[in-house]
Amino acid sequence: MSGFETILTLFLLIGVGYLAKRTILAEHSLAALNSFVFYIAVPALLFLSAYRLPLDSLLQPAYIGAFLLATVITGLLAVLGARWWFPTRSPEQHVMRAVNGTFANFAYMGIPLISALLGERAYGPMICIILVGNLFIIGGAQVLIESMRQQGSGFQALIRTLDRSLLRSPVFLATVAGVGASLLQLPLPAVVSNALEIMAPSAIPVALFCLGAGLQFAALKNCKLEMVWLITVKLVFQPLITLGIFTGFGLTDPNWLLATVLLTALPTGALAHVVALRYDVSEQETSLCVVLSTLLSALTVAVWSGWLL
Structure with missing residues (x-):
């Protein structure tokens, strides 16, 4: 499947969710489906990915560091640009702006796209970036939001913040468990392995279905220019900054x-919408950012692929 066909397929799943919400899906069903994605399906996907990944492919600190540096620079660009041009919002909304400008559709779109374009030789780097990106951006966003809502200060407040944002985060726990099981070479019982194999693929369609079900185009009237900025940062500036840092450091x-x-270069990931729903922060803006960036990425990903390959 080509990159263009992959993007169109994912967008079709979003459309199915949008139509279902306005025809057959009950109001309370969306929260239950989002909980399934966040607490079950995505952790299953990340655990299997970490468990199967050779650990030596994770030990590339220079490349991981360059990716993280590019992510931080891009996030600051998204927040500072939005704060300069658009009305000042709460700190939590700035966090979601940074997430929307940096968190790509790593797993849902990245795995089929990179596999199709680069093949098995890029499997190690692909999974590593997916895991690091999920932990750093999604985990980091939860730490920031939880710390903003946390009462008090000091060591105990820090522990409570980490507990609510990371130590109870299924994304963090699943990744750590997968890496640990791989490091210790623990065999998975056939029943457990088969159950994970069944659950993991459901993360992609259900997350995109929920994204479409929660989409509200009416919000576009209030955030049109902001969407233009954040989507430009995501689809143009983030890959450009990443390429520049890799090249500049000789990687x-x-x-x-x-x-x-x-x-x-991929569009904003659907997991950003799950986080926005969980914390009730910029939910409509995030859903629009995900969907519109996904639509536009059909062109931009084709341009990046043609240029780099």
Whole structure:
């Protein structure tokens, strides 16, 4: 499947959710489906990915550091630009702006796209960036939001913040468990392995279905220019900044370079919408950012792919 066909397929799933919400889906069903994605399906996907990933492919600190540096710079660009041009909002909304400008559709779109374009040689870098991106951006966003809502200060407040944002986060726990099981070479019982194999693929369609079900186009009237800025940051500036940092530091391994730049060129990931729903912060803006960036990425990803490959 080509990159263009992959994007259109995912967008079709979003459309199915949008139509279902306005025809057959009950109001309370969306929360239950989002809980399934966040607490069950995505953790199953990440656990299996971490468990199967050779640990030596994770030990690339220079490439991981370059990716994280590019992510931080891009997030600051998204927040500062939005704060300069648009009305000042709460700190929690600034966090979601940074997430919308940096969190790509790593797993849902990245796995089929990178596999199709680069093949097995890029599997290690692809999974590593997916895991690090989920932990750093989604986990970091939860830490920031939880710390803003946390009463008090000091060590105990820090522990409570980490507990609510990471230590209870299914994304964090599943990734750590997968890496730990791989490191200790623990065999998975056939029943457990088969159950995970069944649940993991459901993360992609159900998350996109929920995204479409929660979509409200009426919000576009109030955030049109902000969406233009955040989507431009996501689809243009993030891969460009990533490419510049990799090149500037002499990180030229083609598998890592191509996989990382193409992954950052992907649209805003559906998991950002799950986080926005969980904390009730910028939910409509995030859903629009995900959907509109996904639609536009049919063009921009094709341009990046043609240029790099």
